[in-house]
Amino acid sequence: MSALAILMIVIAYLIGSISSAVLICRAFRLDDPRLRGSGNPGATNVYRLGGPVPAGLTLFADVLKGMLPVWVAYYLAIPPIALGLVAVAACLGHIYPLYFKFQGGKAVATALGAMFPVASEMAILLIVTWLLVFWVSRVSSLAALITVALSPVYAWFIKPQYTIPALMLAALIIWRHRANIVRLWKGTEVGFSGAKRGTKKPKPNKAPPE
Numbered sequence: 001m002s003a004l005a006i007l008m009i010v011i012a013y014l015i016g017s018i019s020s021a022v023l024i025c026r027a028f029r030l031d032d033p034r035l036r037g038s039g040n041p042g043a044t045n046v047y048r049l050g051g052p053v054p055a056g057l058t059l060f061a062d063v064l065k066g067m068l069p070v071w072v073a074y075y076l077a078i079p080p081i082a083l084g085l086v087a088v089a090a091c092l093g094h095i096y097p098l099y100f101k102f103q104g105g106k107a108v109a110t111a112l113g114a115m116f117p118v119a120s121e122m123a124i125l126l127i128v129t130w131l132l133v134f135w136v137s138r139v140s141s142l143a144a145l146i147t148v149a150l151s152p153v154y155a156w157f158i159k160p161q162y163t164i165p166a167l168m169l170a171a172l173i174i175w176r177h178r179a180n181i182v183r184l185w186k187g188t189e190v191g192f193s194g195a196k197r198g199t200k201k202p203k204p205n206k207a208p209p210e
Helices: 003-016 020-027 043-050 052-075 080-095 108-115 120-137 140-158 160-176 178-186
Strands: none
Touching (some): 003 052, 003 080, 020 043, 020 052, 043 052, 052 080, 052 108, 120 140, 140 178
């Protein structure tokens, strides 16, 4: 591996370590997303704490910090495998941020941003997949897991040379969601509406006959 590729991997990790959710919550005087809601410093939890504006800014920043280092590495002609390591480094920075006591998020948006420079068609497919699964299930973690699991398949058909980098990212994101997988299996994962996955709303008790 070249010195340039190693430098880009380090830079990607340092950029990924900027916790957008924490900084934006501070700017909007919201609670620390690591301590409230789901405890995940990501756009979905920021939405719970502050609504669409801070959540949208968080999503944009998280996507950007995956996109920028991969875009630079791509145009520096870094080989696909090393490019995959740059993307993984950005996601690892998000998951274990150097500047925020290594308490980070799930890196779904950062991984998505990392795919835009090399395969915008695939990134669009992933966005559509996430939206469809989330629209049906209302469970962000389930949408993320299905989306990243399909990313190597999309890569194989669109840009086969990036299938291995897509596999690397998918493996990292799925591993990061291991607790969510357990809760989904048990039917205890909390959806976007606040209801547990697989549970039914209790029916109101009928008034006793007079």
